[in-house]
Amino acid sequence: MAKQKIVLAYSGGLDTSVILTWLKESFDAEIITFTADIGQKDELDGLEEKALRTGATKAYIDDLRDEFAKDFIFPMFQAGALYEGQYLLGTSIARPLIAKRMVEIARAEGATAIAHGATGKGNDQVRFELTAAALAPELEVIAPWRIEEFREQFPGRAEMIAYAEKHGIPVTATASKPYSTDRNLLHISFESGMLEDPWFDPSADSNRDMYVLSRAPEEAPDQAEYVELGFERGDCVSVNGKRMSPLEVMETLxxxxxxxxxxRVDMVENRFVGMKSRGVYETPGGTILFVAHRKMESLTMDREVMHLRDSLIPKYASLVYNGFWFAPERLAIQALVDESQKNVTGTVRLRLYKGNIMGAGVQSPVSLYNPDIATMEADPSKAYNQGDATGFIRLNALRLRVASGVAQNAKK
Structure with a gap:
């Protein structure tokens, strides 16, 4: 009888390297690894060889960077998604793409299950499995961290490191520096280990070597730099006048x-599973894009459309964070977002200086800003008559006057 085939989401880090060997031994199964190239850079070097040497029968490494930027990052940024006022959802938005491709590989290979290395305490387990449920409910999902035997064998990262050393599996985590990272085109995240102490300062001089994508603001150039971003229908299509694909935009920014x-963001966030966790993030290009997109909208988006879209930002961000990318409610909100972006076209100029982004100008062929109307001087267009404001204010004040009268009568 042919062995069961399991497709494992594989990063080559400590957890998935250990899980690959453990799955093969525990399930007596063929393990097919899948690694999505979504911008990890040199983290992918030698990964196929490592997976096969560790026991995989086949190792997929697929370049999904273009799809990630075009179909996941850009639509999310059109929605203005920001989780709990700080997090640009770099890890969250990558998971549905990875799970989608895992499902495709599982079907092509005749696998009956997919597996992931997300801990039983985190959000990623939910994101992977909700995507699988939406796209391939017939597939079994194996989550080793939720299997009692696995947890008993690996109560902590120290035991996993020892297991990897025993089986000759090279990993970058060490007992002295055990924090975990997750990198992609949008960001890199750091969590666990020393970062579990919310009083620990990763930006202190002695800890600066932790950061990967950005310089410390104190070490940034002493001269500001201007950058111009061109937008069409809510998507950034050029940087400094050069036409670019979504992938090229992200790499340049x-x-x-x-x-x-x-x-750089250092925050304590609320996980979907109920606990608070501390995460440190670097999102240099995404932060620039987020600010520029908002400034472009300020010039070109109708007030009520903007306020309606903005009212949906917390819901949209939570849907992405919690793993509901392929849920009908996210798709419904996205349809509204798409409509809202049809005139978000023009150019934004920003000034970058030591960790700060300052607006330096915005223009658009479909600008809703009319200086003749907005001017404090005489209005040559005669579009606005100050006298009209009297009735406008009186009508809006009516309910306040009525309520005030009721309150005064109650005191008598």
């Missing part, structure tokens, strides 16, 4: 933002 120390 990451370099610029990193150079100027932009996009």
């Amino acid at each position: 990451n370099e610029l933002g990193g150079k100027h120390g932009i996009g």
